[in-house]
Amino acid sequence: MNTPVLSTNALTKRYGRHTALAEATLDIPAGRIVGLVGPNGAGKSTLLALAAGLIRPTSGRIEVLGRTPAADAAQLADVGFVAQDTPVYAGLTVGDHLKLGEHLNPTWDAAFADGRVRQLGLDLGRKAGRLSGGQKAQLALTIAAAKRPKLLIFDEPVAALDPLARRAFLQNLMEFVAELDVSVILSSHLIGDVERVCDHLVVLAESRVQVAGDIDDLTAAHHRLVGPRGTLDALPDGVQVIAADHTDRQTTLIVHNTTGRPFEHPGADTIGLEDMVLTYLHRAEGLTAPTLEETRA
Amino acid sequence: MIDFHLEPRSGVAPYMQLVHQVQQALRLGMLDVGDQLPTVKQVVAKIAINPNTVLKAYRELERQGLVAPRPGRGTFVTATLADASLDAHAELKTALQQWIASARGAGLDDEAIQALFDTTIRKAPQATP
Numbered sequence: 001m002n003t004p005v006l007s008t009n010a011l012t013k014r015y016g017r018h019t020a021l022a023e024a025t026l027d028i029p030a031g032r033i034v035g036l037v038g039p040n041g042a043g044k045s046t047l048l049a050l051a052a053g054l055i056r057p058t059s060g061r062i063e064v065l066g067r068t069p070a071a072d073a074a075q076l077a078d079v080g081f082v083a084q085d086t087p088v089y090a091g092l093t094v095g096d097h098l099k100l101g102e103h104l105n106p107t108w109d110a111a112f113a114d115g116r117v118r119q120l121g122l123d124l125g126r127k128a129g130r131l132s133g134g135q136k137a138q139l140a141l142t143i144a145a146a147k148r149p150k151l152l153i154f155d156e157p158v159a160a161l162d163p164l165a166r167r168a169f170l171q172n173l174m175e176f177v178a179e180l181d182v183s184v185i186l187s188s189h190l191i192g193d194v195e196r197v198c199d200h201l202v203v204l205a206e207s208r209v210q211v212a213g214d215i216d217d218l219t220a221a222h223h224r225l226v227g228p229r230g231t232l233d234a235l236p237d238g239v240q241v242i243a244a245d246h247t248d249r250q251t252t253l254i255v256h257n258t259t260g261r262p263f264e265h266p267g268a269d270t271i272g273l274e275d276m277v278l279t280y281l282h283r284a285e286g287l288t289a290p291t292l293e294e295t296r297a
Numbered sequence: 298m299i300d301f302h303l304e305p306r307s308g309v310a311p312y313m314q315l316v317h318q319v320q321q322a323l324r325l326g327m328l329d330v331g332d333q334l335p336t337v338k339q340v341v342a343k344i345a346i347n348p349n350t351v352l353k354a355y356r357e358l359e360r361q362g363l364v365a366p367r368p369g370r371g372t373f374v375t376a377t378l379a380d381a382s383l384d385a386h387a388e389l390k391t392a393l394q395q396w397i398a399s400a401r402g403a404g405l406d407d408e409a410i411q412a413l414f415d416t417t418i419r420k421a422p423q424a425t426p
Contacts, residue, residue, distance in 0.1 A: 033347050167345055174341035178348040192305045199349050216310060272308050 003066040005030045005151055005183040006051055011060035013046050020046040022207045023060070028185075028200060030065075030150075032214075033177060035198035036187040037277055042204040044187040045084065048155050051185065052081040065150055077107050080144035084155040086137040090129025094122045097143060105147040113146035120172075134165025138172060145176045152176075154186040158193065166190075170197055191274045203277055205284030211256070215273065222276045223268045225253040232267075239263060243279045254279045298335060299327060303344050311346060315354035323363065323378040334364060334372040 004027050011024040021043040028034055036044050049055045050062055053070025062068070067075045088097060094117060102108045117124065120138050122131070128139060137157060144152055157173075158166040174197060177184060188194055194201065201218060203210040211218065222242075225232055229251045235241070238259035245252045254271060257263040271279075299322050301315055309317070322328040335343075337351045355372050358364045365375045400410050 031349070033349070170345035171342055174345055174348060175338060178338045178341050195305060196303060196311065196345060197347050199347050216312075219310070270308070 003030060004028055004063070005032065005065060006034075006185065007061075007063045007066075009061040011047075011050065011062050012058050013043075013050060013055065014058045019207050021050070024204075024209045026202065026209060026212055028183075028202075028212075030183050031181075032183055032200040033198045034183075034185040034200040034202060035194035035215075036185060036202045036204060037189070037191060037194055038187075038204035038210075039281060043207045044204055045155055047204065048081075048153050048185065048187060051151075052079060052153050054081070073106070077105065077147065078150045080147055080149035080152045082140050082144050082152075082154045082157060085160055086140035086154075086157055088128040088131070088136050088139055091127065093125055093127055094131075094139060095124035097128060097139060098124075098146075101143045101146055107148050109146050109148050112148075113142055116142045116146070116172075132165070133161055134168060137161060137165065137169050141169065141172060141176070145180065145182070148180065150182060152182055152184045154184070156187050156189070159189060166193070173197070191277055195273045201273075201277075203280045205281050208284070210280040210284055219270070219273055219276065221257045221263075222271045223255050223257065223263060223265070224271045224275075225251075225255060225265060225268050227251055227267045235265075236263075243283055298333065301335070301340055301344055301346075303346060312350045312353040312357065315340075315351065316357050319354075319358055319363065320378060323374070323376075326377075326379045328374050328377075329379075330374050330377055332374045333370075334374070336371050 006026060006028040008024050008026045011021060011026075012019065013021040024043075024047065036047065038044055046055070050057055051064050051069060053064070053068075053076070065075070065078055069079070070076055089100075092100070098110075098113050098117065101113065102110055117139075120135070120142070122135060122139060128136060131139065141157070152173075158169055161169060170193065173184070176182065186198070195215070199215055200213070201215050202212040227250070229246060229249055232251045232253055235253075235255065236259065238257065240256045240258060241253050242256055243254040254276070255263075299318070301318055303311055303314055307314065319328065319334065328334075334355065337348050337355075340346065340351045341348050355364060355366070359366065359372075363374065363376050363378070364372050366372045397410060400413070405413065
């Protein structure tokens with residue numbers, strides 16, 4: 001079980017002149033729930049589609065569960081993919097979806113699927129097109145999980161859902177993870193959701209991986225340093241400045257301690273996940289967060 | 298059984314929030330030795346949280362000697378933080394204050410009182426339980 005669930009090396013995907021994903025190198029251990037965050041157009045859907053084997057890389061290497069994505073039927077059976085907006089067949093009933101799943105998937109767990117649908121209170125005779133957004137998402141999740149994959153991939157599963165349906169979807173997903181021993185990769189705009197359900201983070205922006213790692217390690221290794229201007233110039237080796245803001249008197253740094261040793265510095269404070277992610281997104285855009293000086297001008 | 302909740306804006310890591318909630322329940326007597334903690338599946342189904350986070354919280358509580366897993370049955374409380382001797386503290390403190398007052402009255406300074414206390418407690422026989 002030590003095979004990484006996703007391993008890429010300089011993974012690149014170009015569409016004509018447009019580079020959707022550039023030089024992505026990742027190594028994600030099995031058993032994680034991975035949150036993939038970044039702005040629209042950052043390359044999230046491209047990375048997920050590459051992992052699901054829907055598209056092929058232009059260059060670089062990708063392995064999912066130690067194999068080339070979509071290499072053969074066995075590899076396909078190991079990966080469940082739910083595309084953006086959790087699509088279902090509007091003209092087919094809930095029962096049809098279960099039959100279809102059973103026919104198409106050799107590893108289909110009918111008892112599990114039937115049990116979940118009953119627990120969710122979905123009417124087997126109802127057309128999927130007449131389900132609520134939340135119910136459609138739950139149906140897509142049930143079908144993806146009932147093939148008993150080793151990896152579940154979701155592209156923005158909760159973006160279109162209201163807060164109650166979103167929470168219900170995440171509750172269900174976490175129950176699956178506790179029950180089925182499955183790894184998950186999901187993309188989301190909602191850092192609050194990522195903090196709640198994920199334990200591994202990949203930040204994508206401008207087609208590049210900005211930072212990746214276990215969330216607890218990342219938050220422990222990022223600090224905000226505040227001090228009088230000019231006093232924060234000398235930092236130990238291995239402590240990288242991610243962002244620097246200056247007023248005429250004060251300097252604020254966001255730093256990433258990559259030394260593996262505790263970072264002791266006067267004025268150093270911890271930084272939350274959301275601020276950390278936003279710092280990387282700002283940096284990728286070539287912007288810094290607005291400073292007091294700018295807002296005063 | 299207790300319920301967990303999660304405060305996303307608190308800045309406290311989610312697993313630490315669960316640890317604090319169990320410690321608090323132990324202090325307030327809402328959990329006692331032998332009580333079962335919610336199973337991982339119950340917690341994740343209730344508050345939509347990563348199962349590994351719950352496991353990490355339970356491992357930390359285990360490390361603190363507060364809970365222990367019983368294979369196939371769940372995680373159970375093995376120690377309490379509600380201090381039974383707490384009630385006796387006030388009375389003992391009053392008696393100690395009276396004793397210190399009489400020691401000072403006899404001309405002992407604080408260092409002498411400290412030394413007397415230290416040597417006496419070393420020589421006092423331990424009560425056998």
